[in-house]
Amino acid sequence: MCGKVTKVKVFWPRGPVCDSCYRAALSTPAPCATCSRHRILIGQTAEGTLLCKTCSFPDEPVERCSACGEPADLYSGHRCPCCTLAARVTDLLSVNGTSVAQPLQPLAVVLTSAENPYRVLQWLRRSPAARLLGRLVLDPGALNHESLDTLPQRAATAYVRGLLVTAGILPPRDENLALLTNWVARTVAELPARHANLIRPFAEWHIIRDARRRSARGRYTYAAHKGNCGNVLAAIDFLNWLDSQHLSLRRLQQPHLDVWATDRPTLRSRSIPFLRWSTARRLCPPGLSIEHPASQLPGHFQAEDEARNELLRCFNDTALPLDVRVAAALVRLYALPLTRIVELTEDHISRDQEHTYLAVNQHPFVLPPKLARLIDDQLRHSTPRHSTTAGRRYLLPGQSPGRPRNPLGLADTLRQHGLPARAARNTAMVDALADLPPMVIADLLGIHPKTAERWATLAGENWSEYLSSLT
Numbered sequence: 166m167c168g169k170v171t172k173v174k175v176f177w178p179r180g181p182v183c184d185s186c187y188r189a190a191l192s193t194p195a196p197c198a199t200c201s202r203h204r205i206l207i208g209q210t211a212e213g214t215l216l217c218k219t220c221s222f223p224d225e226p227v228e229r230c231s232a233c234g235e236p237a238d239l240y241s242g243h244r245c246p247c248c249t250l251a252a253r254v255t256d257l258l259s260v261n262g263t264s265v266a267q268p269l270q271p272l273a274v275v276l277t278s279a280e281n282p283y284r285v286l287q288w289l290r291r292s293p294a295a296r297l298l299g300r301l302v303l304d305p306g307a308l309n310h311e312s313l314d315t316l317p318q319r320a321a322t323a324y325v326r327g328l329l330v331t332a333g334i335l336p337p338r339d340e341n342l343a344l345l346t347n348w349v350a351r352t353v354a355e356l357p358a359r360h361a362n363l364i365r366p367f368a369e370w371h372i373i374r375d376a377r378r379r380s381a382r383g384r385y386t387y388a389a390h391k392g393n394c395g396n397v398l399a400a401i402d403f404l405n406w407l408d409s410q411h412l413s414l415r416r417l418q419q420p421h422l423d424v425w426a427t428d429r430p431t432l433r434s435r436s437i438p439f440l441r442w443s444t445a446r447r448l449c450p451p452g453l454s455i456e457h458p459a460s461q462l463p464g465h466f467q468a469e470d471e472a473r474n475e476l477l478r479c480f481n482d483t484a485l486p487l488d489v490r491v492a493a494a495l496v497r498l499y500a501l502p503l504t505r506i507v508e509l510t511e512d513h514i515s516r517d518q519e520h521t522y523l524a525v526n527q528h529p530f531v532l533p534p535k536l537a538r539l540i541d542d543q544l545r546h547s548t549p550r551h552s553t554t555a556g557r558r559y560l561l562p563g564q565s566p567g568r569p570r571n572p573l574g575l576a577d578t579l580r581q582h583g584l585p586a587r588a589a590r591n592t593a594m595v596d597a598l599a600d601l602p603p604m605v606i607a608d609l610l611g612i613h614p615k616t617a618e619r620w621a622t623l624a625g626e627n628w629s630e631y632l633s634s635l636t
């Protein structure tokens with residue numbers, strides 16, 4: 166079918182089929198041209214439309230499912246894929262192998278109502294998440310966020326959590342916030358008591374409380390969680406450094422802090438929240454400060470041609486994966502950071518007769534028609550394996566159901582395809598600032614007005630000068 170010269174696996178009425186086409190055909194049933202059932206299409210009419218086995222051999226006896234009686238491609242036990250799936254799901258989710266307990270029934274519905282049962286059957290056979298789920302249902306008391314948090318946080322655990330949320334068995338929660346709280350609990354537990362006594366209240370009452378506030382506004386990103394972990398780590402490092410200098414918070418003086426700031430330039434800004442918190446609680450003498458390092462102008466930009474060519478690649482290069490084209494184009498056109506792009510859902514896209522719009526912070530942007538088509542294709546091709554009842558549909562869905570892609574992984578993928586995000590985003594931001602006042606940009610892109618101002622300076626007088634100094 167693919168036209169390659171290779172070993173033939175089977176001869177179908179459509180023609181000889183190689184191993185990889187055979188596997189692909191088995192896992193992607195499609196409507197038969199004659200009976201319109203979703204079947205494996207092995208034959209074709211004179212006009213080239215594809216047919217199922219029953220319609221390809223009308224004179225032979227019809228193979229029917231032993232459970233539902235429909236003509237079908239039969240699995241072992243003479244059952245059709247749907248009935249096989251129903252049986253396997255019951256087997257997985259029940260203790261006795263015959264009936265699914267009441268609380269788990271929504272999950273059985275999610276697993277069995279998939280558009281393509283073959284993909285879920287494959288998942289049940291191979292996925293570590295399916296095995297984990299099978300173990301968890303034996304102990305229904307363990308089906309909550311807290312006990313899932315005690316398991317090793319592997320992809321399988323995240324997947325099972327996503328499934329349970331999708332099925333409505335677990336309430337949705339902010340996973341970025343949960344990452345932070347779990348990380349803090351694990352990290353503080355390993356500290357010596359004299360450090361834990363300071364770090365725990367700092368982390369819980371300052372860092373986590375602030376994170377909760379941002380999460381309640383729907384603004385707590387993966388990057389923010391990373392930054393917060395960095396603040397706590399810097400605080401721990403600072404206490405270790407004090408120990409090594411035979412100092413304590415109480416005896417801390419400004420010259421000590423200056424040494425710390427030059428000793429650990431990378432931790433310098435990160436340790437500011439802890440110092441402020443300690444000062445406010447009179448744990449150290451008043452009036453101490455660590456200055457933010459002088460902010461530097463961003464050093465990564467693209468030449469105009471390069472930016473244009475990359476955007477054209479996003480629009481026209483069909484060899485690139487769709488999600489890469491969409492993400493890279495959004496970076497280049499709207500200067501959106503990847504942490505925001507992964508949070509985009511179907512709900513951010515709207516259409517009228519003329520245009521497609523993307524809403525960012527409630528501002529709808531008109532999408533260029535090419536990008537609108539890419540986004541439509543991406544939404545169509547990223548149908549989740551399990552039907553989503555509760556979850557949001559992400560533009561760039563992650564491995565786990567109901568979760569977006571990890572922005573760090575996405576950054577890697579973009580780099581691998583020669584469309585890195587950072588320089589492109591900087592360039593797009595400067596382009597936008599040439600036309601719009603910094604305050605509008607700050608609001609539009611959800612960045613700090615100070616940052617926007619810094620960019621504006623760059624876009625104004627300095628920008629061309631700066632660019633020419635680079636070349």
Ligand SMILES: [Zn+2]
Pocket residue numbers: 166167168169182183184185186187
């Ligand atoms: Zn082939």
Ligand SMILES: [Zn+2]
Pocket residue numbers: 197198199200201202204216217218219220221
């Ligand atoms: Zn048919």
Ligand SMILES: [Zn+2]
Pocket residue numbers: 230231232233234235244245246247248249
């Ligand atoms: Zn059946």
